[in-house]
Amino acid sequence: MSSSPLPPPLQQQRHPGYEEERLRRVAEQLPCREVQAGMLLSLMGEPQQYSLPCIFIYGHRASGKSYVVNVLLKELELPHATISCAECITAALLFEQVLLALFGGDAAATLPRYPSLSDFVRIYRHHRSRAPAEQTRYIVLEKAELLRDMDANLLSVLVRLQELVEDNLTVLLLSELVWDTFRPNTGCLEPLPLHFPDYTKAELHQILSRDRHPSYSADLYASYIHILLGIFYAVCRDLRELRHLAALNFTKFCEPVTEGKAKESDTHKLWRNIEPHLKKAMQTVYLREVSSLEWEKMQQVETETGPLRGLSAHTHVELPFYSKFLLIAAYLASYNPARTDKRFFVKHHGKIKKTKFLKKNEKTSNHLLGPKPFPLDRLLAIFYSVVDSRVAPTASIFSQISSLVTLQLLTQVSHVDQLDAPKYKCAVSMDFICAVSRTVNFDIIKYLYDFL
Numbered sequence: 001m002s003s004s005p006l007p008p009p010l011q012q013q014r015h016p017g018y019e020e021e022r023l024r025r026v027a028e029q030l031p032c033r034e035v036q037a038g039m040l041l042s043l044m045g046e047p048q049q050y051s052l053p054c055i056f057i058y059g060h061r062a063s064g065k066s067y068v069v070n071v072l073l074k075e076l077e078l079p080h081a082t083i084s085c086a087e088c089i090t091a092a093l094l095f096e097q098v099l100l101a102l103f104g105g106d107a108a109a110t111l112p113r114y115p116s117l118s119d120f121v122r123i124y125r126h127h128r129s130r131a132p133a134e135q136t137r138y139i140v141l142e143k144a145e146l147l148r149d150m151d152a153n154l155l156s157v158l159v160r161l162q163e164l165v166e167d168n169l170t171v172l173l174l175s176e177l178v179w180d181t182f183r184p185n186t187g188c189l190e191p192l193p194l195h196f197p198d199y200t201k202a203e204l205h206q207i208l209s210r211d212r213h214p215s216y217s218a219d220l221y222a223s224y225i226h227i228l229l230g231i232f233y234a235v236c237r238d239l240r241e242l243r244h245l246a247a248l249n250f251t252k253f254c255e256p257v258t259e260g261k262a263k264e265s266d267t268h269k270l271w272r273n274i275e276p277h278l279k280k281a282m283q284t285v286y287l288r289e290v291s292s293l294e295w296e297k298m299q300q301v302e303t304e305t306g307p308l309r310g311l312s313a314h315t316h317v318e319l320p321f322y323s324k325f326l327l328i329a330a331y332l333a334s335y336n337p338a339r340t341d342k343r344f345f346v347k348h349h350g351k352i353k354k355t356k357f358l359k360k361n362e363k364t365s366n367h368l369l370g371p372k373p374f375p376l377d378r379l380l381a382i383f384y385s386v387v388d389s390r391v392a393p394t395a396s397i398f399s400q401i402s403s404l405v406t407l408q409l410l411t412q413v414s415h416v417d418q419l420d421a422p423k424y425k426c427a428v429s430m431d432f433i434c435a436v437s438r439t440v441n442f443d444i445i446k447y448l449y450d451f452l
C-alpha cells in the first residue's frame with residue numbers, strides 16, 4: 001500500500017466556479033479516481049477562464065480515461081464534443097462532428113464537401129464570433145493515436161486549435177500510448193500530459209463491489225468479488241472484462257443460497273462451489289466466445305452428462321475456411337513423424353511394411369513430447385493433400401499463415417537469419433483442433449499417427 005494520504009473528496013478540494021452539489025455528484029461516481037479528476041479540474045480552471053489549449057490523457061485500457069472525462073463534462077454541464085477517432089476515419093468527418101456538437105447542424109452543413117484544415121478553422125471562427133464562449137468548450141478525441149494516420153498536419157493543428165480559432169477551447173486527447181509516439185517529426189506544441197495509472201487490486205475490488213445485486217447483501221457481493229479477483233487478477237486486470245466475468249458468474253455463486261443449501265455467511269462453502277467454475281471460465285477471458293446465455297446452457301449440459309473436455313472443445317475461434325485447413329495441416333505436421341506423411345497423404349503410396357511403419361517407442365509418444373517444428377513446404381504439401389478442392393498457392397494462403405502466427409495459433413521457430421526457410425510449430429491443443437476439424441467435417445483422428 002502506498003503511504004500517501006488519500007486526497008480529500010472532490011467537493012472539498014478547491015475548485016471555484018463549480019457548484020458544490022455537482023462536484024459531490026461527480027465524486028460519487030468516480031471512486032479511486034479522485035486524484036486524476038481533481039487534477040483535471042484544476043487544469044480546466046474556472047469555466048469562464050481560458051484553460052490549456054491541449055491536455056493529453058493517457059493510460060492503459062479501462063483505466064477510466066473516457067469515463068472520468070465524460071462524467072466531468074456531463075455533470076458539470078460543460079459544452080463539449082466527444083469524438084471517437086475510430087469512427088471518424090477522415091478529417092472531414094471529424095470536423096463535421098465537432099461543428100455539429102458545438103454549434104449545431106447548420107454549422108456542420110456549411111462545410112464544403114472535402115474540407116481542408118483552413119476551411120474548418122474559418123467556419124469555426126465564423127460561428128464562435130456569433131456565439132462567443134461563455135465557458136470553456138471541450139473537444140474530446142478518443143483513441144487519439146489514430147489521428148496520426150490522418151492528414152499529416154491535423155495533430156499539430158489540434159494541439160494549438162485554441163490559438164487558431166481564438167476561442168475559449170480545450171482539446172482533450174485520450175490514448176493508450178505515450179505522447180512520445182505522437183510527436184510529429186516537424187515538431188509541434190507539447191500538450192500537457194496527464195497519466196491514469198492502472199487500478200490496483202484493492203481499487204478494482206472497491207469499484208466492482210459497487211455493482212452489488214439488489215436482492216443480496218453488499219457483504220456477500222464484496223466477498224464474491226474478493227474470490228473473483230483472487231482467481232482472475234493474475235491473468236486479467238481489465239476492469240471491463242472483470243465486470244463482465246463478475247456478472248456472468250454471480251448467479252452460479254448464489255446458487256447454494258437460493259437453493260437453501262447454504263447461508264450467505266457460509267463463505268467457505270460458497271467458495272468451494274464457485275472456484276472450479278471460475279477456473280474453467282478463465283479459459284475464455286477476453287475471448288467473449290460465448291454469451292452469458294450460451295455459457296449457462298453449456299454448464300447445464302455438462303452437469304447432465306458429466307464433465308466434458310473443457311471449454312475450448314465446445315467453442316472455436318472463427319477462422320476463414322482455408323485457415324482452418326492450414327491449422328489442421330500444421331497440427332498434423334507437428335505431431336506426425338515426417339516419414340509417415342507418405343502413408344497418410346499420398347493416395348497411391350504402394351506397399352509400406354507395417355512393421356517398418358509402426359515403430360514401437362515412437363507410437364503414442366508424439367503427443368506427450370509436444371509439437372515439433374516443421375518447414376513451410378511440408379505444411380503446404382499436407383495442406384494441399386487435405387483440402388479436397390484445388391487451391392493455387394496464392395499470396396492469400398501465405399498471408400493466412402502469417403495471420404495464424406499473429407493469432408498465436410502457430411509459432412515461428414526458425415532463427416532470424418533463416419529467412420528463406422521458415423519453420424513453424426502448431427500451438428493449439430488437441431481439443432481445439434478437434435473442434436476446428438469438426439466444423440469442416442474433417443476426421444483428424446484418422447490422420448494422427450498416435451491414434452492409429
Ligand SMILES: Nc1ncnc2c1ncn2[C@@H]1O[C@H](COP(=O)(O)OP(=O)(O)OP(=O)(O)O)[C@@H](O)[C@H]1O
Binds near residue numbers: 030033
Ligand atoms: N473509477 C471507476 N468507477 C466506476 N467505473 C469505472 C471507473 N473507471 C472505469 N470504469 C468503468 O470501466 C469501463 C472502462 O473505462 P473507460 O472506458 O473509461 O476506460 P478507458 O481508459 O477509456 O479505456 P480505453 O483506452 O479502452 O478507451 C467503463 O465502463 C467505465 O464505466
Ligand SMILES: [Mg+2]
Binds near residue numbers: 065066067142174
Ligand atoms: Mg476510452
